[in-house]
Structure formats: structure tokens, C-alpha cells
Amino acid sequence: MKNEDYQIFGIRAIIEAINAGKTLDKVFIQKGLKGDLIKELETLIRKNGIGFSYVPIEKLNRLTRGNHQGVVASISPIAFYELEELVEKVLANENKVPLFLLLDQLSDVRNFGAIIRTAECTGVDGIIIQKKGAAPVTADTIKTSAGAAFKVPIAKVNHLKDAVFYLQASGIKVISATEKTENTIYDVSLKEPSAIVMGSEDVGITPSILKASDATAKLPLLGEIGSLNVSVACGVFLYEAVRQRLN
Structure with missing residues (x-):
């Protein structure tokens, strides 16, 4: 089991994960990223109370080797309680x-x-x-x-x-x-x-x-x-x- 097993990357993939009810621990967004899709993601993140931070691209490159499109999210391996x-x-x-x-x-x-x-x-x-x-x-x-x-x-x-x-x-x-x-x-x-x-x-x-x-x-x-x-x-x-x- 590796940390990468609990990561997803790509703007659209993370949007779909949130809409599907996946439990995301945190979303890392590349500083200065622009566009309608990233605005949609930011709105979803805030609406669902998901932790996020803006980071330099070097941080995202260290998190994953995939084509992250400026966004990486960590999926929790457990379900949280209210x-x-x-x-x-x-x-x-x-x-x-x-x-x-x-x-x-x-x-x-x-x-x-x-x-x-x-x-x-x-x-x-x-x-x-x-x-x-x-x-x-x-x-x-x-x-x-x-x-x-x-x-x-x-x-x-x-x-x-x-x-x-x-x-x-x-x-x-x-x-x-x-x-x-x-x-x-x-x-x-x-x-x-x-x-x-x-x-x-x-x-x-x-x-x-x-x-x-x-x-x-x-x-x-x-x-x-x-x-x-x-x-x-x-x-x-x-x-x-x-x-x-x-x-």
C-alpha cells in the first residue's frame, strides 16, 4: 500500500470524484491556475467543505508522476463520521x-x-x-x-x-x-x-x-x-x- 494508491489527479477526474461522493482529504491546486473548469472545481471544494491549498507545480510533480493538470487530490482510505x-x-x-x-x-x-x-x-x-x-x-x-x-x-x-x-x-x-x-x-x-x-x-x-x-x-x-x-x-x-x- 502506497500513498499513490489514495491519490487522484486531473481536474475533471477530481470533479467527478466529488460528485460521486468520494471522501477527499485534501486537494492541492497549482498556484495561478485559471479557467472555467478550475473555477467549477473550486466551487465544489468550498461547497463540500474539503480542505485545499494552492501550491507550486514542483509540489504536484513530487506528489504524482501522472499528468496532473495542476490538481492532485488525496482520497481518504476510511469513512468519516458526522x-x-x-x-x-x-x-x-x-x-x-x-x-x-x-x-x-x-x-x-x-x-x-x-x-x-x-x-x-x-x-x-x-x-x-x-x-x-x-x-x-x-x-x-x-x-x-x-x-x-x-x-x-x-x-x-x-x-x-x-x-x-x-x-x-x-x-x-x-x-x-x-x-x-x-x-x-x-x-x-x-x-x-x-x-x-x-x-x-x-x-x-x-x-x-x-x-x-x-x-x-x-x-x-x-x-x-x-x-x-x-x-x-x-x-x-x-x-x-x-x-x-x-x-
């Missing part, structure tokens, strides 16, 4: 305390895959990501997740902040992992229905999401390096939830 559908399904299970994971602009596909793998091992009920700016589910993601990407439900939303509000309205406490707090993860209760927010590799969690969270927590760092890899930090947070719930 947030409401996912939350309702999880809350309907009275035998388990819900545990969700929100990823705020995580961009590295291998970090994403590693997090999905840990999420599956720790009983996470669903992962929530934003449609734009989030790492796509690629062949590398699937491989790094050891296949867990086919097991853990993933929902895509337009705005992660709206997902925070929806979870809170559904009785789920939202805890953001950030170094900008005095509380450690060991000071926060994760025994009740919870959602843990992990930030991006470079800038962390969006300030508006931090502000909207019910609690914030950090990991104590005893060495000289000021941060952990996000997938490692996420694993510690999730296993603390497991520890508390087992006790």
Missing part, C-alpha cells in the same frame, strides 16, 4: 464512560497514525479533527496506526471550537493539554465523560479552544528539553485516563 452521529452513538452505550480525543491542527501524518494506535489501545471512543489544516489519513497514517485507523471512529468538523461546545452541551468535560497552566494531569479528574484536546506540533492549542475548555493540564517535565513529541504526550494523557478509571 460529529453528532458519533457522540450520540457513544452516549447510547451505558456500559462505558465516554472518552474522546480532539486534535487541534495536528499536521504530521505519522504522529496522527501513532496517536490513533494509542487511542485504540486505550479505549478512546472517537477522534475529532478539523476539516481544514488537519493531517490527512494517508497510507503512512494507516501503517503507523497499525491498522487502528480502521477501528477508531474519526469525525471531521468545520470548526473544532464548535465541537468543544457540542461536547460540553452533551455532558462531556473538555480538558486541554497545554504547558500554559499550573495544573498537572495528575490534578485533573478523568473519571467522568471526558474529551482530551491535543495541540499541533508547533504552536499547540488554539487560544480560543483553551479558553473554552473546562480544564487545562500539563505533564511535569524534569529534564532540560521543554516539550514532548505530541504523540508521546497524548499517550501519557490517555493512559492517565485509563489508570484513573481502572482505580
Whole structure:
């Protein structure tokens, strides 16, 4: 399985894929591309809330060896959930305390895959990501997740902040992992229905999401390096939830 297995290219081919209901993770469009067909594609992309970016032709040439016509799209190997559908399904299970994971602009596909793998091992009920700016589910993601990407439900939303509000309205406490707090993860209760927010590799969690969270927590760092890899930090947070719930 290669990343190329989940790519399509050519303007008309991508238009047809969208119209056929295919789940596209992201569309890469050559900068400066003009014409009626590209305008039709851009309209479809925006209408369907598909992530896209304008890139130099060299980027497209690296993505595929085919005649891309200035456009390459990545097709997701998995089907995504709607947030409401996912939350309702999880809350309907009275035998388990819900545990969700929100990823705020995580961009590295291998970090994403590693997090999905840990999420599956720790009983996470669903992962929530934003449609734009989030790492796509690629062949590398699937491989790094050891296949867990086919097991853990993933929902895509337009705005992660709206997902925070929806979870809170559904009785789920939202805890953001950030170094900008005095509380450690060991000071926060994760025994009740919870959602843990992990930030991006470079800038962390969006300030508006931090502000909207019910609690914030950090990991104590005893060495000289000021941060952990996000997938490692996420694993510690999730296993603390497991520890508390087992006790």
C-alpha cells in the first residue's frame, strides 16, 4: 500500500470524484491556475467543505508522476463520521464512560497514525479533527496506526471550537493539554465523560479552544528539553485516563 494508491489527479477526474461522493482529504491546486473548469472545481471544494491549498507545480510533480493538470487530490482510505452521529452513538452505550480525543491542527501524518494506535489501545471512543489544516489519513497514517485507523471512529468538523461546545452541551468535560497552566494531569479528574484536546506540533492549542475548555493540564517535565513529541504526550494523557478509571 502506497500513498499513490489514495491519490487522484486531473481536474475533471477530481470533479467527478466529488460528485460521486468520494471522501477527499485534501486537494492541492497549482498556484495561478485559471479557467472555467478550475473555477467549477473550486466551487465544489468550498461547497463540500474539503480542505485545499494552492501550491507550486514542483509540489504536484513530487506528489504524482501522472499528468496532473495542476490538481492532485488525496482520497481518504476510511469513512468519516458526522460529529453528532458519533457522540450520540457513544452516549447510547451505558456500559462505558465516554472518552474522546480532539486534535487541534495536528499536521504530521505519522504522529496522527501513532496517536490513533494509542487511542485504540486505550479505549478512546472517537477522534475529532478539523476539516481544514488537519493531517490527512494517508497510507503512512494507516501503517503507523497499525491498522487502528480502521477501528477508531474519526469525525471531521468545520470548526473544532464548535465541537468543544457540542461536547460540553452533551455532558462531556473538555480538558486541554497545554504547558500554559499550573495544573498537572495528575490534578485533573478523568473519571467522568471526558474529551482530551491535543495541540499541533508547533504552536499547540488554539487560544480560543483553551479558553473554552473546562480544564487545562500539563505533564511535569524534569529534564532540560521543554516539550514532548505530541504523540508521546497524548499517550501519557490517555493512559492517565485509563489508570484513573481502572482505580
